[in-house]
Amino acid sequence: GRPKGVTPKxxxxxxxxxxxxxxxFR
Incomplete structure (x- = not known):
């Protein structure tokens, strides 16, 4: 199981x- 913090990152x-x-801002 991957930490939930990794996905949003x-x-x-x-x-x-x-x-x-x-x-x-191009």
């Missing part, structure tokens, strides 16, 4: 660039 990695794109 890996999920946030791809979300960071996505958020910057949505905000217009």
């Amino acid at each position: 890996y999920s946030l990695l791809p979300l960071v660039p996505r958020l910057s794109e949505l905000l217009g």
Whole structure:
């Protein structure tokens, strides 16, 4: 069983660039 803290960590990695794109930080 993987710690629950690992999943959100890996999920946030791809979300960071996505958020910057949505905000217009390109």
